[in-house]
Amino acid sequence: MTGRVCDLGNLMPVDEAISRLLDQAPPPPAAQVIPLDQAMGCVLAADIHSPVNLPAWDNSAMDGYALSAADLSPEGGYLPIGGRIAAGDQPGPPLLAGQAVQIFTGAPLPEGADTVVPQERCRVEGEGVWFPPVSLGEHVRKEGEEVRRGDLLFKAGKRLRAQELGLLAGAGVARVEVYRPLRVCLLSSGNELREPGDPLAPGQIYNSNRYCLAALLRGWGVEVHDYGVMADELAASRHALSLASSECDLLLSSGGVSVGEEDHLKQAIEELGSVDFWRLAIQPGKPLAFGEVLGKPWIGMPGNPSAALITALVVVRPFLLRAQGMTDVLPKPLAVPAGFDWLQHNKRRQYLRAKLTAAVDGRLSVELHPQQSSAMLTAACWADGLAVVEREQQVHRHDNVMFLSFADLMQ
Numbered sequence: 001m002t003g004r005v006c007d008l009g010n011l012m013p014v015d016e017a018i019s020r021l022l023d024q025a026p027p028p029p030a031a032q033v034i035p036l037d038q039a040m041g042c043v044l045a046a047d048i049h050s051p052v053n054l055p056a057w058d059n060s061a062m063d064g065y066a067l068s069a070a071d072l073s074p075e076g077g078y079l080p081i082g083g084r085i086a087a088g089d090q091p092g093p094p095l096l097a098g099q100a101v102q103i104f105t106g107a108p109l110p111e112g113a114d115t116v117v118p119q120e121r122c123r124v125e126g127e128g129v130w131f132p133p134v135s136l137g138e139h140v141r142k143e144g145e146e147v148r149r150g151d152l153l154f155k156a157g158k159r160l161r162a163q164e165l166g167l168l169a170g171a172g173v174a175r176v177e178v179y180r181p182l183r184v185c186l187l188s189s190g191n192e193l194r195e196p197g198d199p200l201a202p203g204q205i206y207n208s209n210r211y212c213l214a215a216l217l218r219g220w221g222v223e224v225h226d227y228g229v230m231a232d233e234l235a236a237s238r239h240a241l242s243l244a245s246s247e248c249d250l251l252l253s254s255g256g257v258s259v260g261e262e263d264h265l266k267q268a269i270e271e272l273g274s275v276d277f278w279r280l281a282i283q284p285g286k287p288l289a290f291g292e293v294l295g296k297p298w299i300g301m302p303g304n305p306s307a308a309l310i311t312a313l314v315v316v317r318p319f320l321l322r323a324q325g326m327t328d329v330l331p332k333p334l335a336v337p338a339g340f341d342w343l344q345h346n347k348r349r350q351y352l353r354a355k356l357t358a359a360v361d362g363r364l365s366v367e368l369h370p371q372q373s374s375a376m377l378t379a380a381c382w383a384d385g386l387a388v389v390e391r392e393q394q395v396h397r398h399d400n401v402m403f404l405s406f407a408d409l410m411q
Contacts, residue, residue: 011281014314014349018330021290021319026297028179028325029249035175036168039160041221042178043325048153050171053144057091058109061139065122065129066113067100069136080128085110100129109140116140147171157327159221179325181223185244186214188229189237189256189265190303208305208377209254216312217252219410220320230265232256237268245272245294250323252316255303265300269293275300281391283348284374285311297323307374310351310386313409331409333388333402339365342395353379354387354403366403385409 031045060066067079082099085092087106095101095112103109103116116139123130147153153171154164160176168176193207194200207229217224225248230240237256244251256265266289269275275291275298284307289300299316301308321329339357342350353369366387369379386409388402389395 012278014282017280018318022322025319025322030180031177032180033175033177039176042160044154044156044158045179046156046177050147050151050153052171053149054147055141055143057143059141060103060107060116061141062116062118063104064116064118065100066103066109066116068112069115069134071098072131076132078128078130157325159326182324183248184217184222184250184252185225185227185248187227187253191232193229209308212309232264234264237264241268241272241293245296251293251298254301254308281348283350304374305377331404333404335400336403337365337398338395338401339367341397342389345392349391350389352387353383355384366401
């Protein structure tokens with residue numbers, strides 16, 4: 001990693017910054033094999049192929065009656081009932097010609113049956129049942145219809161969610177090879193910071209970034225190591241950074257990335273590794289620093305709470321996900337009509353705290369919070385995502401804008 005400092009007259013486009021970070025992401029942590037019930041949120045370290053067919057055999061999708069469609073006329077008809085099969089039963093003997101069997105959802109079809117008729121469409125008459133006209137193959141789940149033995153279920157780099165765990169369990173996969181969680185040390189910089197509940201002296205503030213960023217990291221599957229607040233002293237910063245780099249895979253700090261005389265973080269990192277300061281074309285969150293400390297990647301984020309939040313969601317998140325071994329790390333914005341006018345000519349891409357609202361006719365639009373300060377989190381608490389306005393772009397009501405959902409960005 002180089003020690004280049006960006007020309008202070010230029011602003012780096014957000015997408016370029018993300019691309020540079022992804023290019024320099026470290027390899028994922030070592031792989032480990034763990035039980036499936038411990039794999040929620042983990043990233044696969046190896047491809048998984050299905051060991052079985054899903055379904056494993058033809059089975060009924062409904063409670064009703066299994067029959068051969070050829071035994072009924074096009075107008076339907078009457079068939080005697082020759083048995084009963086429930087879920088968990090063996091298929092039983094082959095279906096006799098001209099008969100039907102009562103069957104329940106998930107039960108295996110007997111040999112000779114090719115169609116299931118839901119019970120609500122039938123009429124019981126004595127020892128048999130009257131059937132309406134049927135179509136061959138109705139309400140039958142065919143063997144291997146969902147997955148064939150040997151099919152690729154998931155590629156390495158996939159983060160496992162509840163639905164992936166369910167499919168793997170259904171295929172009989174009991175253990176999976178995943179990357180161990182990424183260990184990220186979280187540091188805060190600033191003599192003015194105090195913990196919630198402590199008394200505040202004049203000039204002091206509570207450390208909101210510590211709690212906000214730690215929660216984000218955990219939501220991204222990261223193992224958080226909280227190193228608290230570094231004093232604005234060179235020796236203290238150097239000690240904290242040295243300790244963190246010896247115990248973690250990656251360092252993340254908030255505050256201390258300005259050029260003020262009391263910000264000793266830059267000097268400490270330069271003594272222990274390298275630092276590259278970037279000025280991003282993003283609002284909020286222009287100052288960002290990237291470098292390494294004793295061989296471990298480090299990202300320095302702005303100290304203003306809203307700027308730290310948005311920089312983490314937009315810029316840091318893809319880097320951390322890639323460092324965990326994930327392949328698909330970029331968010332997928334949704335184009336939604338604006339419910340606002342934005343007539344400013346900004347030099348930076350705007351990430352505006354916004355909310356989706358629905359009109360009487362059900363159509364969605366994006367509404368903005370009136371307060372968009374980089375120092376305030378109230379708007380982010382009100383919002384359910386970010387409206388993206390490009391540099392030098394004006395937005396008029398009903399124009400489409402890109403919307404990034406917090407629900408997507410925080411996982």
